[in-house]
Amino acid sequence: MPTAQQTPTPVRPGPPTPTPRHRPTRHPGTTHRRTHPMWFIAPALAVLVVFFFVPTLFNFVYAFTDWSSFKTSINAVGIDNFTDLAADGTLFSALRITVVYAVLVAVFQNAFGFVLAVLLERDTRLNRVVRVFFLIPVLMSALAVGYVFQALLKPDGSLNQLVEAVVRHPFEYAWLGDTTWTIVVVAVIHAWKWMGLSMLIYLAGLKTIPEDLLEAAHIDGASRWRTFWAIKSPLLAPAVTFNVATALLGSMNGFDIVQATTGGGPARTTEILNIFIYRTFGQGLFAQATTMSLVLFLLVALMAFPVIRFLRKREEIL
Amino acid sequence: MTTSAPRHSAPRLSDARVWTRLQPIAAVLLGATVIGIPLWLVVVTAGKSQGEALSPNLALPSEWHLWENFATVWTDGEIPAAFFGSLLVVVPTVAGVLTVGSLASWVLARRATRLTAVLYALAISGIVLPPAVVTVVLLLRYLGLAGTAVGMIGVYMGIYLSTVIFFVTGFVRTIPVSLEEAAQIDGAGPFTVFRRVVLPLLRPVLATATILICLYVWNDVFYAFFVVGGRLDTLPLNLFRVASAGLYLDNWHLIFAYVILMSLPLVIVFVVAQRKIISGITSGAVK
Numbered sequence: 001m002p003t004a005q006q007t008p009t010p011v012r013p014g015p016p017t018p019t020p021r022h023r024p025t026r027h028p029g030t031t032h033r034r035t036h037p038m039w040f041i042a043p044a045l046a047v048l049v050v051f052f053f054v055p056t057l058f059n060f061v062y063a064f065t066d067w068s069s070f071k072t073s074i075n076a077v078g079i080d081n082f083t084d085l086a087a088d089g090t091l092f093s094a095l096r097i098t099v100v101y102a103v104l105v106a107v108f109q110n111a112f113g114f115v116l117a118v119l120l121e122r123d124t125r126l127n128r129v130v131r132v133f134f135l136i137p138v139l140m141s142a143l144a145v146g147y148v149f150q151a152l153l154k155p156d157g158s159l160n161q162l163v164e165a166v167v168r169h170p171f172e173y174a175w176l177g178d179t180t181w182t183i184v185v186v187a188v189i190h191a192w193k194w195m196g197l198s199m200l201i202y203l204a205g206l207k208t209i210p211e212d213l214l215e216a217a218h219i220d221g222a223s224r225w226r227t228f229w230a231i232k233s234p235l236l237a238p239a240v241t242f243n244v245a246t247a248l249l250g251s252m253n254g255f256d257i258v259q260a261t262t263g264g265g266p267a268r269t270t271e272i273l274n275i276f277i278y279r280t281f282g283q284g285l286f287a288q289a290t291t292m293s294l295v296l297f298l299l300v301a302l303m304a305f306p307v308i309r310f311l312r313k314r315e316e317i318l
Numbered sequence: 319m320t321t322s323a324p325r326h327s328a329p330r331l332s333d334a335r336v337w338t339r340l341q342p343i344a345a346v347l348l349g350a351t352v353i354g355i356p357l358w359l360v361v362v363t364a365g366k367s368q369g370e371a372l373s374p375n376l377a378l379p380s381e382w383h384l385w386e387n388f389a390t391v392w393t394d395g396e397i398p399a400a401f402f403g404s405l406l407v408v409v410p411t412v413a414g415v416l417t418v419g420s421l422a423s424w425v426l427a428r429r430a431t432r433l434t435a436v437l438y439a440l441a442i443s444g445i446v447l448p449p450a451v452v453t454v455v456l457l458l459r460y461l462g463l464a465g466t467a468v469g470m471i472g473v474y475m476g477i478y479l480s481t482v483i484f485f486v487t488g489f490v491r492t493i494p495v496s497l498e499e500a501a502q503i504d505g506a507g508p509f510t511v512f513r514r515v516v517l518p519l520l521r522p523v524l525a526t527a528t529i530l531i532c533l534y535v536w537n538d539v540f541y542a543f544f545v546v547g548g549r550l551d552t553l554p555l556n557l558f559r560v561a562s563a564g565l566y567l568d569n570w571h572l573i574f575a576y577v578i579l580m581s582l583p584l585v586i587v588f589v590v591a592q593r594k595i596i597s598g599i600t601s602g603a604v605k
Contacts (some may be wrong), residue, residue: 034508035428035502035508040421040424040512041421041422041434044421044441044479044483045437045441047418047472047475048480050457050472051473052480053440055449055456055457059450059452062452067456119341119344122341124342126342126346132592133353134349134353135596137353138533139533140537141539142537143554144557144577144581148356148359148574151570152359161375200596255539255540256537256540260561274540286452290452290453293448293451304446
């Protein structure tokens, strides 16, 4: 509750005349207590606390223990988990791979989505059908998408056969077996799955551009190209930020596509944090898994706070 | 690029005409290669015999075995059990998250105090922050919910409540309060006002949230693996098992038959309600 005195901020204006009672600032509060009771928030808060905040707090506790499936007791071990993971290089390589993956996905997903939106902008019947086509991957399970591409990208798979047909000599590149480039390939697959959603959001952004603005540009003699870059793209800024933020944060928390295509390989060059967590958890090394889970949390939190502030600012404009 | 050229309307017009001619061709070509080829691969491989599907390619099967493969995964992949497992988790999660979330969002949107601002920030932090997948297992064990559908539903609700609160709170702020005030003057209590006045107005945003959460939960394998892995069948978990079991390795015809059966419910729902879904998803994201 606002501690009386300095509250000129009640956004909900009651009666415009601030009724001169003893404590006029109490007035909106008391009405709200009757019309919008705080206990309506309680169930949601309870669910969030039990199933989201408490496990997160546990992360900060159990990352500093030797919790595993091999022992019955759980003892504090200080920062041993962190130093162990840092010493064998896993910590930093997993962090680096996760960030690289997230940035690549954000770039590809937005580039693909943007191109699709521009290509399919007009509301013709054909375009509507093609848009639906590009939404099918969004509906499919990411695991299924991963298997499809695993089959497609095998050294003797369909993609290489198509390339062979075009270049007319044997082509046997192992798309998913390259220690340098496979991470890029997997990021493209991730972007392929979600580009339809980015496309929808860019299309919605294009729709919000007022017709008279484009009309004015037309009358002033601006070319299509010029209109596109000078008027349409700046007005797409909100869509861009939304898309970039969701793609970045979504892929940092990714798992299915990497698991289904490479499982973290080759030579663990695509082992993002969640793959590591999944693998060590399966081995019964719960404390290690928790430690990486905490690392992921901190990484996302560090990158996310600017994003949250941004989302909230946009809401205020709304 | 073009700094002074397009002063006359003639070149621009032809420019536009070229685009109108080429655009449909480009759209169809792109759709056919980028989406068509992978989907084609799924369908033809699902129709092949094991020998033919060993190394999946785009050729048509010499003989269609689609229904046999469906029948095999139906029993071996335990699709009926997995389907009901998925439903058992998805339906209560969506219902719970929408009820609890819209109730809270309404009050969070209408009461502008510092406390509600803090609560709102906390409530939506889950949109970006990753859930603690490992320790949640420990917590469920303490609560006696480990490996149960109830535990799974709770975890999903904890993860996706933030999304609902974010979307719905934003939406409530666009509804004029006067509508509520009219009902209040008639003597309606807060719950009646919510149910009779607010909830019906929330329908579009609740539809959006339903779609997104169904999509996420129906297809999730990561959280399910930690919470109910091996105890409860869901469609993605069983696909994972079918695909990673040594027994099924390189059985691409079965994997893809499973993929088709698993994706069908969502695709059918989507095709039926396509227009509503598209406008629903986009209305929430870009104001």
